[in-house]
Amino acid sequence: MAINATEKPLSKVFTSDYQFTIPSFQRAYIWQQSNVIQLIDDIEEASKSPQVPYFLGSLILVRDGGTHYEVIDGQQRLVSLSIIIAALRDLEKDTEWMRLLDALIVEPGDKLRGIANEPRLTLRERDAAFFREYVQEGNLEALFDLTDEDWASVAQRNIARNTHAAYDAFDDMTDDERHAFASYLVNGVTLVMVITDDLDGAHRIFDVMNMRGLPLTPSDVFKAHATSGLKPAVLDEYAARWDDIMDPLDDDPTRTEEFFSYLHLILTHKPDTGKLIEDFLTDVLQPYVAAGTVSSFIDRVLAPYAMAWRMLERPNDTVLSSTVRDRIESLNDYRHHEWKPVAMWALVNSFRKLGEPGCSPFVQRGSHSTRGVSTEASLGMHDRQRLEELFAALERVTGVDTLNRTDVVARRGHATAAIRDLDKGYPVRLVRGLSITTADRAGALVRLHGEMQGNEELVRLLLVRANEQLEKGRITRPRKLSAVPIMPLEISKAASFAQWSQDEHDYWMYRLGNMTLVQGGEDQMDKLVEFDRRRERILMRSDSRRFPLTRQLSDFAECTPAMLKHRQEETIRLIAEYWDIRYDEQHTDLTAQPVEDLAGSASITRTSHGSRRVTIAQVVKAGLLIPGETLVWERPRKGERYVATVTEHGRFRLEDGSEYTSPTAAARAAGGSSAGLDVWKRTSNGQKLGDIWKAYRLKIN
Structure with a gap:
C-alpha cells in the first residue's frame, strides 16, 4: 500500500489535478450554519496575519484512476469550502475575480488538453445534481427562492441553509474585505493530501489518524x-x-x-x-x-x-x-x-x-x-x-x-x-x-426591527430572551425548541389571510413579530395554511405553552397586521429591557423611536438585503418586471409549454387562473419543478428570472 502525503494551499487543491467524488457509502453532508460561520470567522481572523498559513487538517483520498479521487475523510470541509467560494463569487462585481473564483469549484475545461468542463467535487448521487445546479453552477438566486418542502434530503437542507449563512456573512463585508478574505483563502489555507491506492488502506489511515495517532495538543x-x-x-x-x-x-x-x-x-x-x-x-x-x-x-x-x-x-x-x-x-x-x-x-x-x-x-x-x-x-x-x-x-x-x-x-x-x-x-x-455605546445600542435596535430570514438560531435566542424577560425568570426549555412563523409562506390559498395584501405579508413574514417558540422541529407546520390550524398546532404541546409570548396566540381569533405589529413592538421592548438598551442617557424610550432615527444614531448608511428571499412583488415594485407581461416555460422534449402573467399585485397567474407569490411555487404548480427562477423566461427577450432576481439584489445592496 503506497501512501503519499503533501501539504498544499487551496490554490493547488481546487485544480484540474484533483477530481473529488464522495462515495455512496459516506455519510451525508451534516455541517450546520454555526460550523460554516465558525470556519469563516476563523479564516477571517487568520487572514489578519497573511504570512501565517491556516492549516485546515487532512484529506484522506483513494486514487480512482488519473486525477479522480474518492474522499474518505474531508467531505464536510470540501463541501463547505465550495459553498464559501460560491457565495464570494455571487457577491463579486469584478468579472476577473468572478472567473477566478468560479474556476476553483468548476473546472472551466480545455478542449486542447482534453479536460472536461465539470465540477471539482461530486457529492453522493442523491445530492450531486442539487449541489451542482444551485451552488457550483452559481444559481444562488434560485436556491434562495426554495422553501423547506423543496429539499429531497437533509443534506440539501444543510447545503441551502449554509449557503444562506455564508452569503450573509460576506454581504456584511466591503469589496476590499471580501477580496482580502478570498486571497488568503486560496493562498493561506492549507490541507494535507493523504493519498493511497487502496480503499482498505485508506480506512486504516483514517483510524490511525483519528484514534491512535492523534497529533500533540x-x-x-x-x-x-x-x-x-x-x-x-x-x-x-x-x-x-x-x-x-x-x-x-x-x-x-x-x-x-x-x-x-x-x-x-x-x-x-x-x-x-x-x-x-x-x-x-x-x-x-x-x-x-x-x-x-x-x-x-x-x-x-x-x-x-x-x-x-x-x-x-x-x-x-x-x-x-x-x-x-x-x-x-x-x-x-x-x-x-x-x-x-x-x-x-x-x-x-x-x-x-x-x-x-x-x-x-x-x-x-x-x-x-x-x-x-x-x-x-x-x-x-x-x-x-x-x-x-x-x-x-x-x-x-x-x-x-x-x-x-x-x-x-x-x-x-x-x-x-x-x-x-x-x-x-x-x-x-x-x-x-x-x-x-450609543451607536451599539441604536444598531442593535435597528436589527431587532428588521427582517431575520435565514438566521433561525438568532431568532430562537432572541425569542427566548423576550419570553424570559416577560416571565421574569429562566424558562426550562424542551429538548427540541424551534422558532416558527405564525403566517404561512404562501397566503394565496388561505381564507384566513384573504384581507392581507401581498406587501403586508412580505413585510411581516421574516420579522420577530411573526415568529413564536414551539416544541419540535421547524417543519411541523409546512402544510398548514389557515391561521386557526397553525395556532392549534403551535399550542398543542404543553412545552410550547411554557413561553408567554406563545401562549398569547390563544387570545387572538385571527392573524392581522395589527396583531403582528403589537407582537413586534412587545418583543423588541422585552429584549431591549433584558439587555438594558431601551433607554438612552436622557431616559428617552428608544423602542418608541422611528427606525430611521435609530439608523442615523447607529451610523447605518447601507441596508443589506443579504440572502433573504426576493419576492415577485419586490421586483415589480422596482420596475424590473412589468404587470401584464408574460413569462414562458418551454419543455420541448415533453411537448409542454406553460405561460404565466405578471399581475399588478406581484404574483404570477397561470393559464388556469391560479396565482402564486413566488416563481418556485408557480413552477411547482405548473409542471412539478422546484427550479422556478431557472425555468421561467421573459417572452419578450428570453431573459431568465434568475438574472432579474440577481439584478434586484445587487440594486438594493
Missing part, C-alpha cells in the same frame, strides 16, 4: 516545556498534577487550543497572532521556567483557570448562585465564545480557593451526606454582587455584539479591554469592553 506541548523546568524531586508529582487538571477538558485539540488561547489573552492582554504555541511559550511559560516557579504556574494559574473553564461548560452542576448560573447558561447560547476569557477571569477572581485540591465547585449528585461538600463560602467566595453585575454586563455586550454582527477581531478587543480594566480594579460600570 497544545496541552501536550506546554506540559513538556513546563515540566522541563521542574526539579527531579517534584517532576512526577507535578506532571501528574498537570494531567489531573487538564484531563477533564478532554483531549479535543480544538477545545484545548481555545482554552490556552483565552488563557494567554487573560494573562498578557495581547491580541491573538495566530501562533498560539510560540506566543504562549514565550509570553507565559518561559518566565516561570526561567524563575524556577513552574509549580506556582500549575497551582495558581493553570488549576484555577481550568476549573473556571469547566464551570462555564456545566454551570448547573456548580454551587454558583442561580443568578450567575442562569447568566452562564444564557452565554452558552451564543456560538461565539469571546466572552469566555472575561467569564474565566471573573470566576477565578471571585473564589480564592478555586482549583485547590479537595475544593470542588461541583455539586455531588446522589449523595445524602453533606460532609465535605463545597459551598460558595468554603471556596472563598467574595463580592457576589460584583460577580453577578459582571456576568450581566458580559451577557449584555455579547448579545448586542451578536445582533450588530461584530467581527471576531472586535469581539476579542472587547474581551482584552475588559480584562485590562478589571485587572486595574475598575468597577463594572466603568470597564471598557463591557460598555455599550
Whole structure:
C-alpha cells in the first residue's frame, strides 16, 4: 500500500489535478450554519496575519484512476469550502475575480488538453445534481427562492441553509474585505493530501489518524516545556498534577487550543497572532521556567483557570448562585465564545480557593451526606454582587455584539479591554469592553426591527430572551425548541389571510413579530395554511405553552397586521429591557423611536438585503418586471409549454387562473419543478428570472 502525503494551499487543491467524488457509502453532508460561520470567522481572523498559513487538517483520498479521487475523510470541509467560494463569487462585481473564483469549484475545461468542463467535487448521487445546479453552477438566486418542502434530503437542507449563512456573512463585508478574505483563502489555507491506492488502506489511515495517532495538543506541548523546568524531586508529582487538571477538558485539540488561547489573552492582554504555541511559550511559560516557579504556574494559574473553564461548560452542576448560573447558561447560547476569557477571569477572581485540591465547585449528585461538600463560602467566595453585575454586563455586550454582527477581531478587543480594566480594579460600570455605546445600542435596535430570514438560531435566542424577560425568570426549555412563523409562506390559498395584501405579508413574514417558540422541529407546520390550524398546532404541546409570548396566540381569533405589529413592538421592548438598551442617557424610550432615527444614531448608511428571499412583488415594485407581461416555460422534449402573467399585485397567474407569490411555487404548480427562477423566461427577450432576481439584489445592496 503506497501512501503519499503533501501539504498544499487551496490554490493547488481546487485544480484540474484533483477530481473529488464522495462515495455512496459516506455519510451525508451534516455541517450546520454555526460550523460554516465558525470556519469563516476563523479564516477571517487568520487572514489578519497573511504570512501565517491556516492549516485546515487532512484529506484522506483513494486514487480512482488519473486525477479522480474518492474522499474518505474531508467531505464536510470540501463541501463547505465550495459553498464559501460560491457565495464570494455571487457577491463579486469584478468579472476577473468572478472567473477566478468560479474556476476553483468548476473546472472551466480545455478542449486542447482534453479536460472536461465539470465540477471539482461530486457529492453522493442523491445530492450531486442539487449541489451542482444551485451552488457550483452559481444559481444562488434560485436556491434562495426554495422553501423547506423543496429539499429531497437533509443534506440539501444543510447545503441551502449554509449557503444562506455564508452569503450573509460576506454581504456584511466591503469589496476590499471580501477580496482580502478570498486571497488568503486560496493562498493561506492549507490541507494535507493523504493519498493511497487502496480503499482498505485508506480506512486504516483514517483510524490511525483519528484514534491512535492523534497529533500533540497544545496541552501536550506546554506540559513538556513546563515540566522541563521542574526539579527531579517534584517532576512526577507535578506532571501528574498537570494531567489531573487538564484531563477533564478532554483531549479535543480544538477545545484545548481555545482554552490556552483565552488563557494567554487573560494573562498578557495581547491580541491573538495566530501562533498560539510560540506566543504562549514565550509570553507565559518561559518566565516561570526561567524563575524556577513552574509549580506556582500549575497551582495558581493553570488549576484555577481550568476549573473556571469547566464551570462555564456545566454551570448547573456548580454551587454558583442561580443568578450567575442562569447568566452562564444564557452565554452558552451564543456560538461565539469571546466572552469566555472575561467569564474565566471573573470566576477565578471571585473564589480564592478555586482549583485547590479537595475544593470542588461541583455539586455531588446522589449523595445524602453533606460532609465535605463545597459551598460558595468554603471556596472563598467574595463580592457576589460584583460577580453577578459582571456576568450581566458580559451577557449584555455579547448579545448586542451578536445582533450588530461584530467581527471576531472586535469581539476579542472587547474581551482584552475588559480584562485590562478589571485587572486595574475598575468597577463594572466603568470597564471598557463591557460598555455599550450609543451607536451599539441604536444598531442593535435597528436589527431587532428588521427582517431575520435565514438566521433561525438568532431568532430562537432572541425569542427566548423576550419570553424570559416577560416571565421574569429562566424558562426550562424542551429538548427540541424551534422558532416558527405564525403566517404561512404562501397566503394565496388561505381564507384566513384573504384581507392581507401581498406587501403586508412580505413585510411581516421574516420579522420577530411573526415568529413564536414551539416544541419540535421547524417543519411541523409546512402544510398548514389557515391561521386557526397553525395556532392549534403551535399550542398543542404543553412545552410550547411554557413561553408567554406563545401562549398569547390563544387570545387572538385571527392573524392581522395589527396583531403582528403589537407582537413586534412587545418583543423588541422585552429584549431591549433584558439587555438594558431601551433607554438612552436622557431616559428617552428608544423602542418608541422611528427606525430611521435609530439608523442615523447607529451610523447605518447601507441596508443589506443579504440572502433573504426576493419576492415577485419586490421586483415589480422596482420596475424590473412589468404587470401584464408574460413569462414562458418551454419543455420541448415533453411537448409542454406553460405561460404565466405578471399581475399588478406581484404574483404570477397561470393559464388556469391560479396565482402564486413566488416563481418556485408557480413552477411547482405548473409542471412539478422546484427550479422556478431557472425555468421561467421573459417572452419578450428570453431573459431568465434568475438574472432579474440577481439584478434586484445587487440594486438594493
